[in-house]
């Protein structure tokens with residue numbers, strides 16, 4: 578069986594976890610602090626704050642942006658449901674705009690028309706690792722004095738050309754960027770998240786809120802020669818990452834260059850060979866973007882049955898997933914009518930298939946996936 582994804586873990590991560598366990602300090606502590614420093618350096622961010630996952634990262638970023646009850650946040654429906662849910666945690670309403678069919682990302686054309694006096698922020702997504710068009714989104718956000726939050730859950734190591742230079746997603750180019758370390762992403766800590774921001778005061782808020790808004794962190798009390806009483810100036814959350822997770826993350830981060838080059842190599846092979854199959858379109862990077870290829874989404878033509886293709890692949894021992902979901906089509910969002918059609922979002926969900934791509938995937942495994950797709954979609958051409 579060829580899985581859709583597989584985390585890259587070995588003795589190095591196991592040894593790091595052992596070290597933390599034997600140190601006696603396993604929750605948020607020195608490993609988290611070191612992971613934050615290393616992550617910030619990796620993406621070129623002034624501040625990075627580790628949290629329990631990307632969903633909680635998004636929640637805190639929206640709170641820092643001032644999003645509250647009754648506000649509107651412009652975002653996409655075509656994303657993992659956590660994107661929209663994070664807006665609702667703030668008591669706000671996600672206003673969904675459609676995507677561009679070639680990048681699966683927020684269509685900047687649609688954003689301006691969606692802005693109302695209630696709009697409090699724009700939440701864009703670098704979907705499956707493909708950078709969204711920040712160069713066009715950022716001026717719109719700035720012109721309307723709206724914070725721009727980047728859902729970079731899948732985009733560790735992805736790059737965007739910015740003022741003539743390649744820069745990593747998460748610098749951040751907007752106000753804050755949120756990352757995920759779930760095993761479906763290219764680096765994993767089991768579960769985990771990171772928020773990078775350009776604002777020192779936002780970073781301070783994240784640190785307070787992630788630990789119940791406790792005025793004196795436990796690490797400080799633990800090492801203090803004097804008795805300290807903490808206070809709780811506002812409502813906070815338990816959104817901490819543990820030192821066990823952070824130790825795994827530090828090892829994972831060292832693997833990033835290798836993981837990126839291998840994924841880009843495999844994406845190039847898919848691109849060259851699958852594009853020759855009639856009725857199938859492969860993803861293409863805009864000239865200003867470099868994906869980390871967190872997922873590889875092929876697009877079937879309208880007359881091809883997505884379910885049949887996926888079943889035929891599964892019968893051949895190849896696991897796939899359908900295109901990214903649309904939150905507005907889920908029962909949890911039935912109470913939130915969309916003011917306009919989200920045609921491209923729905924079409925992308927119905928016509929795309931995510932095919933296996935993981936670091937340890939062998940050439941033979943990739944050949945098998947390609948051969949099977951040729952057989953299913955172009956049986957004549959394949960003989």
Ligand SMILES: *Cc1c(COP(=O)(O)O)cnc(C)c1O
Pocket residue numbers: 630631632633656657659660702704728730731756757758759769770
């Ligand atoms: C995975 C994902 C999330 C959620 O990340 P968690 O770490 O699982 O909370 C949010 N947004 C997008 C686009 C994702 O792909």
